[in-house]
Amino acid sequence: MRSILVIVWLAIPAILFAQNPGEVEEETTAQDEVVQDSGGFAQLSLKNRPSLRIGEIAQIDFKTKWHLDFRKFSPDIWNPPGVVTALPEEPSTFILTKARFGFKGHVTKYFDYEVERDMRKTFADTNEWHPWKDNYVDFNARSWLHVKVGKFKMPFGLEEVGSEDRLDYAHKSQVTDTLSPARERGVMLHSRFLRRARLEYEVGVFRYDGENSDIHGQPTAGRTYAARLTGQPLRLFSGLPRSIRHFYVGGAATRGRMFEGLNSIKGETVSGFTYFDHMFVRGYRTRVGAELAWAEGPFSVKGEYIHVSEERINQGIHGEDLPDKLTRGWYVTGSWTAFGEMKSRGTAPKTPFLRGHSIGAVELSARYGVLSFYSDPGPGLPSRSPRAPTILPNGERTWTFGPTWYLNRFFKIQLNAEREKLTDIERKAVLGITTFWTGVLRLQVAM
Amino acid sequence: MIRNRVHFIFGFIWILGLIPHASAQTTDDLFNGDVLQEIRLFIDPVDYVTFKQTNFVCQEQDLKALAGEFVSPLPRVECWFPVEFHWIFQGRDITLPQAGINSHGKGSRSNVKPSFKVEFTRYASQNTFLGLRSVVLRANTQDASQMHERVAMTFFRRLGIAAPREAHARLFLNDQYAGVYTLVEEVDPIFLQGNFGQGDGRLYAYEWAFPWGFDFKGPDPLKYSPLPLKPENNLVHLDPDPIVAMVRTINEAPDAQFSSAVSQYIDLNSLFRELAAENFVADQDSVLGDYALNNFFLYRFLGTIRSIFIPWDKSNAFWSLDWNIFHNFGTNVLTRRAMAVAPDLIAIYRNALQQAVDAAGGPGGWLEQEITKESQQIRQSVYEDGLKLCDHGATGILKPCSNDEFEAEVAFLIQFARQRSASVRAQLSSF
Numbered sequence: 001m002r003s004i005l006v007i008v009w010l011a012i013p014a015i016l017f018a019q020n021p022g023e024v025e026e027e028t029t030a031q032d033e034v035v036q037d038s039g040g041f042a043q044l045s046l047k048n049r050p051s052l053r054i055g056e057i058a059q060i061d062f063k064t065k066w067h068l069d070f071r072k073f074s075p076d077i078w079n080p081p082g083v084v085t086a087l088p089e090e091p092s093t094f095i096l097t098k099a100r101f102g103f104k105g106h107v108t109k110y111f112d113y114e115v116e117r118d119m120r121k122t123f124a125d126t127n128e129w130h131p132w133k134d135n136y137v138d139f140n141a142r143s144w145l146h147v148k149v150g151k152f153k154m155p156f157g158l159e160e161v162g163s164e165d166r167l168d169y170a171h172k173s174q175v176t177d178t179l180s181p182a183r184e185r186g187v188m189l190h191s192r193f194l195r196r197a198r199l200e201y202e203v204g205v206f207r208y209d210g211e212n213s214d215i216h217g218q219p220t221a222g223r224t225y226a227a228r229l230t231g232q233p234l235r236l237f238s239g240l241p242r243s244i245r246h247f248y249v250g251g252a253a254t255r256g257r258m259f260e261g262l263n264s265i266k267g268e269t270v271s272g273f274t275y276f277d278h279m280f281v282r283g284y285r286t287r288v289g290a291e292l293a294w295a296e297g298p299f300s301v302k303g304e305y306i307h308v309s310e311e312r313i314n315q316g317i318h319g320e321d322l323p324d325k326l327t328r329g330w331y332v333t334g335s336w337t338a339f340g341e342m343k344s345r346g347t348a349p350k351t352p353f354l355r356g357h358s359i360g361a362v363e364l365s366a367r368y369g370v371l372s373f374y375s376d377p378g379p380g381l382p383s384r385s386p387r388a389p390t391i392l393p394n395g396e397r398t399w400t401f402g403p404t405w406y407l408n409r410f411f412k413i414q415l416n417a418e419r420e421k422l423t424d425i426e427r428k429a430v431l432g433i434t435t436f437w438t439g440v441l442r443l444q445v446a447m
Numbered sequence: 448m449i450r451n452r453v454h455f456i457f458g459f460i461w462i463l464g465l466i467p468h469a470s471a472q473t474t475d476d477l478f479n480g481d482v483l484q485e486i487r488l489f490i491d492p493v494d495y496v497t498f499k500q501t502n503f504v505c506q507e508q509d510l511k512a513l514a515g516e517f518v519s520p521l522p523r524v525e526c527w528f529p530v531e532f533h534w535i536f537q538g539r540d541i542t543l544p545q546a547g548i549n550s551h552g553k554g555s556r557s558n559v560k561p562s563f564k565v566e567f568t569r570y571a572s573q574n575t576f577l578g579l580r581s582v583v584l585r586a587n588t589q590d591a592s593q594m595h596e597r598v599a600m601t602f603f604r605r606l607g608i609a610a611p612r613e614a615h616a617r618l619f620l621n622d623q624y625a626g627v628y629t630l631v632e633e634v635d636p637i638f639l640q641g642n643f644g645q646g647d648g649r650l651y652a653y654e655w656a657f658p659w660g661f662d663f664k665g666p667d668p669l670k671y672s673p674l675p676l677k678p679e680n681n682l683v684h685l686d687p688d689p690i691v692a693m694v695r696t697i698n699e700a701p702d703a704q705f706s707s708a709v710s711q712y713i714d715l716n717s718l719f720r721e722l723a724a725e726n727f728v729a730d731q732d733s734v735l736g737d738y739a740l741n742n743f744f745l746y747r748f749l750g751t752i753r754s755i756f757i758p759w760d761k762s763n764a765f766w767s768l769d770w771n772i773f774h775n776f777g778t779n780v781l782t783r784r785a786m787a788v789a790p791d792l793i794a795i796y797r798n799a800l801q802q803a804v805d806a807a808g809g810p811g812g813w814l815e816q817e818i819t820k821e822s823q824q825i826r827q828s829v830y831e832d833g834l835k836l837c838d839h840g841a842t843g844i845l846k847p848c849s850n851d852e853f854e855a856e857v858a859f860l861i862q863f864a865r866q867r868s869a870s871v872r873a874q875l876s877s878f
Contacts, residue, residue, distance in 0.1 A: 384570035
């Protein structure tokens with residue numbers, strides 16, 4: 001029954017908003033919206049998404065996002081007999097991973113807002129610890145000062161801060177998923193400055209440390225401060241070649257006090273097998289990240305480096321301080337639009353599928369990431385104990401590759417293969433196996 | 448120059464003198480019953496509080512997971528805790544810095560005086576202790592004498608049965624005396640290698656969940672494993688089919704071929720010797736105990752379908768002086784059919800009982816000497832143990848145990864040792 005509901009929901013945007021084959025997609029502007037009911041003051045547009053504009057006072061855009069995944073894991077999700085930390089028996093074939101509805105818009109020129117909720121639980125049996133997603137008000141106080149209040153992504157991480165809908169892969173990198181903080185409730189000052197260099201600052205304070213570091217929906221750290229600075233500083237040097245000048249760089253950091261206990265960041269495979277468990281921590285969790293991106297024509301390259309240190313004050317068996325637990329990760333990804341052409345924003349093909357002989361656009365991508373868990377040397381031999389002075393390192397190296405087929409602005413199909421290889425052969429997630437494969441075929445519907 | 452050489456030679460001799468001591472500790476030393484061992488565990492006090500909070504939750508969750516139920520990861524329950532393990536051997540402190548412990552036992556489980564499984568290899572497979580992967584520190588919370596377990600297992604080994612080695616120990620937790628414990632060798636691949644020359648077959652621990660006496664419950668392997676026969680090794684590729692075939696054969700083998708058919712699956716000679724030993728010591732909670740099958744490991748030899756039984760947990764041994772030597776033979780399918788159609792197996796059983804009689808001896812015999820030796824060894828430490836518990840009559844309720852109760856139980860054990868052989872001999876002659 002739920003599957004039928006899912007299909008019906010997915011059909012709605014296709015029926016209502018699918019374009020004629022000959023129609024040319026353009027960015028939405030006030031001028032080209034199809035006005036259903038002008039009525040002078042209030043205007044309802046249905047062209048790209050249902051949108052209600054009330055003069056210059058307010059705008060409400062309806063939005064929805066759906067991800068339907070066909071997955072296959074090797075080895076399969078498997079529960080050793082009598083293991084309490086057994087994984088729920090999720091089907092390895094079909095799973096609804098995103099079913100979001102929301103509104104976005106502005107009220108006067110001073111306030112932007114967004115409300116979004118994931119409804120996966122309504123349509124499928126999948127669990128979602130944090131169904132409320134972006135829910136915030138952004139006050140545009142000055143051109144150099146915006147104040148964002150509510151729940152939104154903490155300013156850390158190139159891949160994490162960007163929309164998942166625009167990702168070249170079905171899943172974010174393991175580095176991002178493990179080390180970036182993701183959404184949290186808080187207050188953030190942000191704006192662009194030095195517009196020629198497209199610099200942007202974000203500084204905020206948040207209730208907890210972000211949803212990615214939660215354990216079963218429970219936060220692992222208290223108030224956390226975050227800051228990020230990004231931009232294209234080489235644009236200031238007009239003598240440089242154009243392809244060099246739009247090199248994007250950024251840096252970010254977070255710092256928050258962890259709750260004492262088994263609350264460190266853990267490592268697990270895409271399929272959910274834990275290969276590095278939580279360790280006892282007390283003190284501050286500090287993240288430092290650097291990001292790079294470059295694009296020229298159909299090619300793009302991005303990379304990120306994240307370092308996380310977690311203090312272990314008084315966490316030894318005898319109450320002694322232990323060396324910080326450290327986690328480090330980096331990835332580099334490249335993509336090439338092999339067929340068709342993408343719009344400049346990279347979210348849709350210039351010519352949609354079935355317009356003339358167009359197939360839309362097909363992008364080929366590959367990503368390599370390394371994630372390592374370890375500590376500074378302490379007394380004694382390295383151990384996997386959650387109170388080990390010297391942590392025996394473990395980590396994974398992940399290859400991800402596959403094509404993304406952009407049919408039009410609403411539909412995207414991704415086929416990805418991910419290969420994860422664990423480094424500590426004893427702390428393997430499944431006895432006798434160190435290499436994990438994940439195959440994903442995703443249909444994305446978004447508007 | 449000469450002085451340097453003299454220093455070198457003396458230094459070399461001194462090092463040589465140390466080597467025999469440094470390499471002298473073996474598992475025989477650890478389980479040496481002639482010595483009251485001293486074990487010291489160091490655990491983070493917060494962890495120990497958590498240990499007590501989750502003690503019974505972990506047991507419940509383990510059983511649910513074995514029964515195939517999905518156990519919610521919420522609330523998050525920690526069942527393993529890091530400890531530092533110290534064994535004081537001949538005045539020297541032999542330490543293993545990072546071991547793991549969890550609570551041990553079912554009916555004997557207690558927050559007042561918990562039993563521990565100490566897993567040395569929990570956080571690193573090479574982190575063995577004298578070559579052992581783990582040991583059990585048994586609190587003997589159901590036994591006022593605190594000796595049932597060790598006396599019974601020592602007796603079993605004397606009869607040639609592969610049983611865990613045991614020794615008494617004084618346990619200190621974070622330098623606080625925690626009472627008298629029994630140090631028990633774990634039945635694991637190391638034990639199997641030492642006793643059978645191989646350890647890579649399939650080992651199952653019997654987890655009591657419901658009364659079962661080998662009745663055939665159908666061809667579905669899940670009816671037999673992972674509950675009640677919980678796999679202890681080879682967890683990736685489970686192979687429960689021989690268990691189904693074993694139980695089917697016990698139930699359905701033709702009368703004339705019963706012994707030969709079941710022998711394909713079970714070392715019956717070994718099993719009936721174990722049954723004889725268990726009934727000799729009047730074990731109320733064993734293979735033929737009052738709760739149906741319980742307290743054993745089943746090991747299937749590598750590359751075969753043949754298994755052997757290994758005894759475990761003798762807390763309820765020495766139940767009564769006049770324990771019937773064929774106690775519960777009629778309630779277990781295997782022994783019931785053996786009684787009816789396999790005189791060869793009953794002959795093995797009777798012969799094993801006779802051996803037990805001879806081994807235990809009467810007044811002043813081996814069994815009495817062993818009980819006297821152990822009681823003298825632990826008496827003072829038991830008196831100092833303010834946490835000792837007992838449960839007379841297996842009521843399921845553990846209560847504080849007095850020194851008088853200890854002495855009364857020791858007296859009963861000595862009486863048992865003096866009279867049991869005669870009782871069994873009389874029963875053997877009357878059946």
